[in-house]
Amino acid sequence: MLQQTRVEAVIPYYERFLERFPTVQALAVAEEDEVLALWSGLGYYSRARNLLHAARAIAAGGLPRNHEGLRALAGVGDYTAAAIASIAFGLPHAAVDGNVLRVVARVENDASDIGTSGPRRRFGEIAQSWLDVRHPGLFNQAMMELGATVCLPKDPRCGVCPLAAACRAHREGTAAQLPVKLRKTAPVAIEAVLLVVRNRGRVLLRRREDSARRMPGFWDLPAPADIPGARAGKSHGTFRHTITHYHYTFTVLAGTAPRGLLPAGCRWCSSAQFQEIPLSTTACKALKLAGVL
DNA sequence: AAAGCGGGGGC
DNA sequence: GCCCCAGCTTT
Known part of the structure; x- marks a missing residue:
């Protein structure tokens, strides 16, 4: 859950998740849809599928009990394997997350692009060379904590930093400009319409295809094109939502669908059921706008 | 080696 | 609006 996600954002999800799945065994026998439902709104949903796969492998x-074996689990990369190996088992692996990359870039005053693999590997080797092999878990957590509380991205607190005397960027006055991260894909603006079709207290939802690149199996509100013969009514308003580099502006319209056969991949869903299915955040926002949630 | 993947909070 | 977050997998 913590991969690329702030601790404060994770905590409520973590608590609900562990209440429902208190053990690896409990998670291992779970249905994927229930895991995704508990993950809905947190993002990066492949993490949830990977965690389920890893739980099954562990069960x-x-x-x-070592880095190599941990690294082979689904969703466990170099950072996570090193974090577990060092914190749980006391093994000497430097855990290099975004915080540590920033600390290394500044201490070394290195303006290489941390988005590319060469510098990342180099910075990782530097962090490994700094590791206190007697206390690898404590060292790693101290490095990450330093980045999270002192060596801040925009506002490095060099005045209270225990590494200031050793920090080349501090000496050169370049700390706030480091690390360098280039290459951001150009944002793309998209306008789209979502329909809220209601019938006897239920709402029509559409399931994203299993082959969908993003969020397969999640439930969305339909677009007009998804419902042959659909008619749009009054507007519930608009909202913005960003997914990676796509900037959506959604207009939410009340809609009516022709009586009879349900379009393929669609279902009626009562508000009580919204908790139990993987619901996309866009659908969630639109339903709130429409007063359904 | 680079691109893709969610969503929210801080500035 | 842009940046960044206890990154990983796929192409």
């Missing part, structure tokens, strides 16, 4: 074969 079957036990928890790996």
Whole structure:
């Protein structure tokens, strides 16, 4: 949950998740849709599928006790494997997250692009060379905490930093400009319409295809094109939503669907059921706008 | 090696 | 509006 997601954003999800799945075994036997429903709104949903796969592997074969075995679990990369290996097992692996990359870039006063693999590997090797092999878990958490509380992205607090005397960027006055991160894909603006079709207290939802690149299996509100013969009524308003580099402006319209056969991939959903299915955040926002949620 | 993947909070 | 977050997987 913490991969690329702030701690404060994770906590409520984490608590609900552990209440429902208190053990690896409980998670291992879960349905994917229920896991995704609990993850809905947190983003990066492949993390949830990966966690489920990893739980099944662990339930079957036990928890790996070294970096290599951890690294082989779904959703566990170099950082996560190092974090677990060092914090849980005391093994000497530097855990290099975004915070640590920033600390290294500044201490070394290195303006290489941390978005590319060469510098990332180099910075990782530097962090590894700094590691206190007697206390790898404490060292890693101290490095990350330094980045999270002192060596801040925009506003480095060099005045209270224990590394200031050793920091080349502080000496050169370049700390606030580091690290360098280039290459952002150009944003794309998209306008789209979502329909809120209601019938006897329920709302028509559309399931995203299994082959969809983003959020397969999630439930969305339909667009007019998804419902042959749909008619749009009054507007509930508009809202903006950004997914990676796509900037959507959604207009939410009340709609009516022809009586009879349900369009393929669609279902009626009562408000009580919204909690139990993987609901997209755009659908969630639109339903709130329409007063359904 | 680079692109894609969610969503929210801080500035 | 842009940046960044206890990154990973796929192309």
